[in-house]
Amino acid sequence: xxKAVALMSSGLDSLxxxxxxxDQGVEVDALHCSFQFGFSPESGRKDELRRRVxxxxxxxxLLDITEPFMNILRGPAHGFGSGVNPCIDCHLFMLRQAKxxxxxxxxxxxVTGEVVGQRPMxxxxxxxxxxxxxADLKGLILRPLxxxxxxxxxxxxxxxxxxxSLYGITGRGRKIQEALASQLGFxxxxxxxxxxxxxxxxxxKRVKAFIRHRGQEALTSGAMLLCRFGxxxxxxDGRWVIVGREEKDNEALERLADGRWIFEAMDHEGPTALADxxxxxxxxxxxxxxxxxxxxxxxxxxxxxxxxxxxEVHEVLxxxxxxSAADGWRV
Numbered sequence: 221x222x223k224a225v226a227l228m229s230s231g232l233d234s235l236x237x238x239x240x241x242x243d244q245g246v247e248v249d250a251l252h253c254s255f256q257f258g259f260s261p262e263s264g265r266k267d268e269l270r271r272r273v274x275x276x277x278x279x280x281x282l283l284d285i286t287e288p289f290m291n292i293l294r295g296p297a298h299g300f301g302s303g304v305n306p307c308i309d310c311h312l313f314m315l316r317q318a319k320x321x322x323x324x325x326x327x328x329x330x331v332t333g334e335v336v337g338q339r340p341m342x343x344x345x346x347x348x349x350x351x352x353x354x355a356d357l358k359g360l361i362l363r364p365l366x367x368x369x370x371x372x373x374x375x376x377x378x379x380x381x382x383x384x385s386l387y388g389i390t391g392r393g394r395k396i397q398e399a400l401a402s403q404l405g406f407x408x409x410x411x412x413x414x415x416x417x418x419x420x421x422x423x424x425k426r427v428k429a430f431i432r433h434r435g436q437e438a439l440t441s442g443a444m445l446l447c448r449f450g451x452x453x454x455x456x457d458g459r460w461v462i463v464g465r466e467e468k469d470n471e472a473l474e475r476l477a478d479g480r481w482i483f484e485a486m487d488h489e490g491p492t493a494l495a496d497x498x499x500x501x502x503x504x505x506x507x508x509x510x511x512x513x514x515x516x517x518x519x520x521x522x523x524x525x526x527x528x529x530x531x532e533v534h535e536v537l538x539x540x541x542x543x544s545a546a547d548g549w550r551v
Contacts, residue, residue, distance in 0.1 A: 221245060221246065221247050222245075222246045222247070222328045222329070222375065222378070222380035222381075223246065223247040223248075223249070223325070223326065223327040223328055224241055224246050224247070224248050224249070224322075224327055224328065224329050224330065224331045224362070224375075225248075225249055225250075225251055225318050225321050225322045225325070225327045225329075225330050225331070226238035226241065226248050226249070226250045226251070226278075226330075226331040226332070227250075227251055227253075227314055227315070227318050227330065227331070227332045227333070228250040228251065228252050228269065228273070228280075228333075229252070229333070230252075230265050230268075230269060231333065232333075232394075232397055232398075232401060232406075232409045233333030233334075233335060233338075233365060233397060234332065234333030235272060235333070235401075235406065235409060236333065236364070236365060236397060236400055236401060236404070236406075237331050237332065237333040237363070237364040237365055238250055238272075238273070238276065238278075238331060238333075239272075239276065239404055240364040240365075240385075240386065240387075241331050241362065241364055241381060242276040242277070242278070243404075244380075244381045244382060244385060246375075246380060246381060247277070247278065248273075248276055248277075248278045248331065249273075249278045249279045249280075249281060249321070249325060249327065250269070250273045250278060250279070250280050250281065251281045251283060251314075251317065251318050251321050252266070252269060252280060252281070252282050252283065253283045253284075253285045253314050253317060254282070254283075254284060254285065254286075255284070255285055255286040255289050255441075256284060256286045256441065256445070257286065257417075257441050257444035257445040257447075257448070266282065268408075281321060283317060285313070285314075285317070286441050287441060288313075289310070289313065290439065290440065290441055290444075292306050292309045292310065292313060293306060293439060293444070294436045294437060294439055295436055296308070296309040297309055301341050301419060302419060302421070302424075303418050303419040303420060303421060303423070303424030304418050304423075304424045304427045304428065305341075305416055305418035305419045305424075306418075307339065307341045307342040308341060308342050308347060308351065310342075311342045311351055312351050312354055312355055315330065315332075315351065315352075315355040315357060315361070316355050318330045318357075319355060319356065319357055322360075328360075328375065328380065329360045329361070329362055329373070329374065329375045329380070330357060330360055330361050330362070331361075331362050331363075331364065332361060332362075332363055333363075333365065334348065334363045334365070334366065335363075335365050335366050335389050335390065335391070336348070336363075336366040336369050336370065336389075336390045336391075337390045337391045337392065338391065338392050345370070348363075348370070359373050359374040360373070360374055360375075361373065362375045362376070362381065362386075364381075364386050364387060365386075365387050365389045365397070366387065366388060366389055366390060367383060367386035367387065367388070368383065368386055368387060368388030369388040369389070369390050387400075417448070423447055423448065425551055426447040426452050426551050427439075427443075427444065427447050429452065429454060429551045430443055430447065430460070433454055433458055433460070442476060442478055445476060446462060446472075446473075446476055446494070448472075449462065449464065449465075449468075449469045449472045449473060449476075450462040450463050450464045450465055450469045450472075450473065450491075450494075451463045451464075451465060451514075451550065452550065452551040453510055453546070453549040453550050453551065454549055454551060455503070455506055455507070455549055456549070457497075457503060457506075458497075459495055459496060459497045459503060459507065460495065460496050461493060461494070461495045461507050461510055461549075462493065462494045462495075463491050463492075463493045463510060463511055463514055464491035464492045464493070465491065469491070469492075470491060470492040473492050473493070473494040474492060476494075477494060477529070479529065479530065480494050480495060480496045480529065481494070481495045481496070481497075481499075481504075481507070481527050481528065481529045482494060482527065482528050482529065483495060483507055483508055483511050483525055483526070483527040484511075484525065484526055484527075485511065485512065485515040485523050485524070485525055486523070486524045486525065486526050486535070487523075487524070488515050488516070488523055489515075490511070490514060490515030491511065491514050491515065493507060493510065493511040495507045495527075499529075499532070499534065501536070504527060504534065504536050505536055505538055506541070507527070508525035508527070508536045508538035509538045509539060509540060509541035510541050510546060510549070511525060511538075512525065512538050512539060512540045512541070513540040513541050513546055515540075516540050521539065522537045522538055522539045523537070523538060523539075524536070524537050524538075525537075525538055
């Protein structure tokens with residue numbers, strides 16, 4: 221029996237592709253890669269992935285690629301898409317992980333849920349072949365949903381899979397996949413959503429602002445994670461300030477402070493602010509004023525603000541910052 225490694229996201233296409241190959245008698249293990257600064261599947265979704273792979277008689281391999289992926293984000297060889305999404309380099313990286321797993325477990329080929337033309341940057345024909353070559357997987361990547369629209373692969377030549385039982389789907393439509401899901405008995409499956417967080421324009425704007433102020437080499441997984449939360453400001457002196465929008469933001473800023481200052485209004489309910497840089501009375505006043513703008517909604521008077529870091533605590537009395545200054549600093 222032939223054996224394959226299926227690159228599996230939490231989306232429908234990769235689930236269908238793995239199942240199509242498994243139904244042809246191929247043993248299938250699945251590889252799910254995730255980075256922790258994005259919207260990786262919650263434990264419930266990972267459990268669902270494991271359940272589906274178990275039902276196919278395979279094993280689900282979970283791989284946290286956060287830190288090695290940071291090297292790609294700091295300078296992708298093929299550049300970014302519309303946001304900070306290095307789609308081509310990301311896909312190449314994951315295929316290399318699949319190849320490594322393939323060799324480790326003695327599998328014969330790799331399966332992906334790619335559909336020709338579904339993603340303009342990384343799933344057009346020339347780029348599919350380019351990535352395949354760079355990953356050293358020429359002829360060893362089977363794309364069951366688009367196989368008939370692509371040249372024959374080694375698994376088809378060897379007779380491990382029947383080409384006639386594969387598909388020739390192209391483009392961004394979903395009707396064929398949805399019909400196939402129904403046919404295969406997938407009663408519940410993930411619906412297409414907003415996609416990778418790196419394509420989100422608001423998130424990308426924050427990451428680009430960080431790179432502009434600090435440089436690509438300073439970009440860390442921690443900074444990427446912080447870009448998910450709150451309102452972001454870059455002060456004239458280069459300090460990065462994040463003000464929570466809601467309770468979950470405040471909790472995240474506390475959790476992710478990592479040597480940065482935490483600012484909180486005294487005797488008032490309101491958001492938490494996070495700021496980096498050394499202690500400076502003038503800077504502390506400006507940061508506190510940004511926070512006070514979102515505590516004192518009526519913009520009346522000064523509020524006492526406490527700020528702390530690693531056991532060091534200070535206080536400052538600050539008025540709300542002027543709207544023109546806040547707007548100029550805000551990302």
